[in-house]
Amino acid sequence: MTILVTGATGNVGRKVVELLLAAGAPVRATSRNPQTAELPAGVDVRAGDLDDPGSFGDALSGVKKLFLFPNPSGVAGFLDLARASGVQHVVLLSSAAVIEPQGTPNPIGLMHLMVEQAVEHSGIARTVLRPGSFASNALQWAPAIRESGEVHVPYAESTVSPIHERDIAAVAVQALLSDGHEGATYELTGPESMTLRRQVELIAAAIGRPVTVVDLAGDAARAQLEEQYGAFGVPGLVDSVLATYAASVGTAAPVTDTVARITGRAPAAFADWAVEHRPAFTAA
Numbered sequence: 554m555t556i557l558v559t560g561a562t563g564n565v566g567r568k569v570v571e572l573l574l575a576a577g578a579p580v581r582a583t584s585r586n587p588q589t590a591e592l593p594a595g596v597d598v599r600a601g602d603l604d605d606p607g608s609f610g611d612a613l614s615g616v617k618k619l620f621l622f623p624n625p626s627g628v629a630g631f632l633d634l635a636r637a638s639g640v641q642h643v644v645l646l647s648s649a650a651v652i653e654p655q656g657t658p659n660p661i662g663l664m665h666l667m668v669e670q671a672v673e674h675s676g677i678a679r680t681v682l683r684p685g686s687f688a689s690n691a692l693q694w695a696p697a698i699r700e701s702g703e704v705h706v707p708y709a710e711s712t713v714s715p716i717h718e719r720d721i722a723a724v725a726v727q728a729l730l731s732d733g734h735e736g737a738t739y740e741l742t743g744p745e746s747m748t749l750r751r752q753v754e755l756i757a758a759a760i761g762r763p764v765t766v767v768d769l770a771g772d773a774a775r776a777q778l779e780e781q782y783g784a785f786g787v788p789g790l791v792d793s794v795l796a797t798y799a800a801s802v803g804t805a806a807p808v809t810d811t812v813a814r815i816t817g818r819a820p821a822a823f824a825d826w827a828v829e830h831r832p833a834f835t836a837a
């Protein structure tokens with residue numbers, strides 16, 4: 554029973570591969586660039602571009618279960634191939650953005666909803682993971698922290714419940730390897746709501762160096778987000794991200810107990826994630 558992991562070089566997919574290997578499961582992984590994927594020995598690494606389902610060749614052969622990265626283009630064709638190859642269960646990496654208030658057009662939520670619907674329409678049994686903000690988003694601050702000890706943060710008082718990518722992967726692996734997860738949708742968060750400013754403080758504590766937070770609002774926040782997201786060329790994306798940040802100021806981000814319920818272990822604290830990722834914030 555081969556398990557195929559797509560997005561296997563990503564923050565989450567890499568951990569899914571590691572945890573499946575540790576559990577002794579037969580793992581196949583795909584990347585658009587298998588020769589540079591740097592996945593552990595013992596993993597059968599193949600080429601596959603979700604934009605172009607035909608590029609998977611025979612990578613789906615013998616696969617019964619699938620961890621699916623949420624790439625919207627090509628997803629319906631890929632799922633047709635998966636079903637025809639005999640895939641019986643898809644565990645989809647989706648996003649909590651699907652359930653964010655839809656008052657402002659939310660392109661991230663709509664994109665993930667489209668992928669969720671494609672999985673639903675495929676007729677293959679599914680488990681949907683809807684994580685909130687990844688702890689790894691904090692890596693966006695690493696160059697500034699390394700180079701100047703000062704980070705410019707749009708809406709520094711906005712709140713998230715950052716989840717360690719390994720906890721998302723641990724839920725995915727439970728869903729892939731144990732019974733009873735078909736049809737379930739899991740909303741996943743870290744253990745604690747905190748402001749973006751607090752995240753930077755915890756990184757500063759982890760590296761033992763002060764880091765200054767410059768809180769951006771209004772046009773300055775918009776300019777920074779345009780720089781960050783403008784290249785995606787998605788209409789309304791920056792407005793949606795700004796609205797989400799602004800709306801969360803002064804409120805606690807949702808916290809669920811799903812990681813503990815499914816894995817039997819408490820999710821990692823952001824402080825521990827920061828210690829684990831210290832080299833990213835200190836190495837030259």
Ligand SMILES: NC(=O)c1ccc[n+]([C@@H]2O[C@H](COP(=O)([O-])OP(=O)(O)OC[C@H]3O[C@@H](n4cnc5c(N)ncnc54)[C@H](OP(=O)(O)O)[C@@H]3O)[C@@H](O)[C@H]2O)c1
Nearest residue numbers: 560561562563564565566584585602603604648685686687
């Ligand atoms: N960041 C957040 O706070 C957040 C919250 C909720 C949900 N999410 C979801 O999680 C995703 C990010 O996951 P991540 O952090 O694990 O990924 P990541 O580190 O951003 O890596 C992207 C992965 O996607 C793969 N990929 C990209 N385009 C592909 C394509 N056309 N065909 C096949 N594979 C493709 C890449 O594989 P190769 O380059 O090896 O082909 C790589 O493994 C987001 O895109 C979003 O959908 C993120």
